[in-house]
Amino acid sequence: MDLDPLLADTEPFTAADYAARMAAAARAAAEAGLAGLLIAPGPDLTHLTGYRPVDTERLTLLVLAADREAVLVVPALEAPDAAKAPGAGALTLRDWADGKNPYDATAPLLDATGRFGVSDNTWALHLLGLQRELPGTAYAPLTDALPMLRAVKDRRELARLAAAGAAADAAYAQILHVPFADRRESDVAADLAALLRVHGHSQVDFTVVGSGPNGANPHHEAGDRVIRHGDMVVLDFGGLLHGYGSDISRTVHVGEPTAEERRVHDVVREAQRAGVAAVRPGIACQDVDRAARAVITEFGYGDRFIHRTGHGIGVTTHEPPYMIEGEEQPLLPGMCFSVEPGVYLPGRFGVRIEDIVTVTDDGVRRLNNAPREMAIVE
Missing domain, CATH: 3.40.350.10 (Creatinase/prolidase N-terminal domain)
Known part of the structure; x- marks a missing residue:
């Protein structure tokens, strides 16, 4: 489609x-x-x-x-x-x-x-x-x-989700140009919320800004920690536009990263690519999770990927279907969900990369197209 x-x-x-x-x-x-x-x-x-x-x-x-x-x-x-x-x-x-x-x-x-x-x-x-x-x-x-009651979106619902995804991409593009170092996480979160509204969101539901060790908590709430030069920062944000949700995660770095930080980011990016590539009509939801998880496990971080690979999205941010081991529901054209593997190293840093995708008649299409390479911020 x-x-x-x-x-x-x-x-x-x-x-x-x-x-x-x-x-x-x-x-x-x-x-x-x-x-x-x-x-x-x-x-x-x-x-x-x-x-x-x-x-x-x-x-x-x-x-x-x-x-x-x-x-x-x-x-x-x-x-x-x-x-x-x-x-x-x-x-x-x-x-x-x-x-x-x-x-x-x-x-x-x-x-x-x-x-x-x-x-x-x-x-x-x-x-x-x-x-x-x-x-x-x-x-x-x-x-x-009836777990799939809202799972398959019609053409006009897909339009709203595509518009929400494009708006989130635009917010991410602009947040890369605001200062990070020497500001509180909550300040950057406020910037993200403002940018989502600038790009048409009527409601902002969450703005995760997890800097340094806080990035190892997948649902960290932005707080008073001052972001420092050398921090990895997980950004996860979204809300509602035309009544339908956006949800995107990217991980940026303040200044030049270490070789280890680049390696972990590359592993997560490859896992996210593999998860998206697995999506097509007829496969089980758990196969998306398996594809992403296999990459992270291969590189030795399997026990540091501590959540499911994805969740459905529509009029709410989290709804069926869920990309998790044991979920045998087959994917159908029109289903929309996140693909968001992550690696979390307690006390040090975390990395997560997330896009919303939709199942097409013959494969998959991303509704987020913001760059997935590690961005360097100031």
């Missing part, structure tokens, strides 16, 4: 788009042997309806079943906002008032003895309330029941 013409294809999704998604989700649920889906506020609800309510203790729940109309149960005070959601025209609203039992409004929509897929972030308060109301029902998290 040629993505170049897609970069401008970021018009808002329509009610028809959301109707098609809800219908497809209901069919997938039936094929999985589920009586339906129960979708609470969060990424699944956003994907299926375009609605982003405030997530509170008041019950909001989308009920989907193959043989019934889609119904969104909402608090009465939030019904006006729900009615304005992009996908509202493709569903029926059922509201409940404060002081009333919200499960009374929900129970008639459910098969009293059915097994339902439930979005992973559903409040236990609500799930337990439904179980009290309908003790014959059973529930399974969507990660188990």
Whole structure:
């Protein structure tokens, strides 16, 4: 699939788009042997309806079943906002008032003895309330029941992910020209956040700046450590543009690196290349992990690669599929995920290189194209 013409294809999704998604989700649920889906506020609800309510203790729940109309149960005070959601025209609203039992409004929509897929972030308060109301029902998290619900992106979703990737690349190109030495990690992180917004991001989700020994912590939060000349610095940053995520990692060096630092960086870059090269339709997710991990192990750093090779991305930064040993889900065209091997030497430094890729009809395409060579910063 040629993505170049897609970069401008970021018009808002329509009610028809959301109707098609809800219908497809209901069919997938039936094929999985589920009586339906129960979708609470969060990424699944956003994907299926375009609605982003405030997530509170008041019950909001989308009920989907193959043989019934889609119904969104909402608090009465939030019904006006729900009615304005992009996908509202493709569903029926059922509201409940404060002081009333919200499960009374929900129970008639459910098969009293059915097994339902439930979005992973559903409040236990609500799930337990439904179980009290309908003790014959059973529930399974969507990660188990329908892990690929959002995994395959359509043409317009790919457009948004491609645009987000290009914006992250542009932010990286500019961060190389800001001072690193004698500044706090948090200062560089603020620069990264500002650059993501300059390049169109509406939301910045994370700006990891791990300098020197902090780079050996993959999820280090930028802090007050002053970056020094001679530091390796791991940069990992991203957010949302047009509602879809970016996520990129590069490792730079303040001044000239040592021979060992160059060697480790070269190993990680080769591992990342091998992981990306392995991507094609039909292979298992774990094969991407194996390809990247084999390179790092060959060079003696296998025990210093301490996380999975990749994760899916879409309306959230982390979602299925996951590139990890044991995940036998085959890759399909339209899946998008990270390939991000790393080597972490405790107390010394770390290296990580990450791109978002998409599976094409006959292989793979990177959605990040920033240079992967070690950049020297000042």
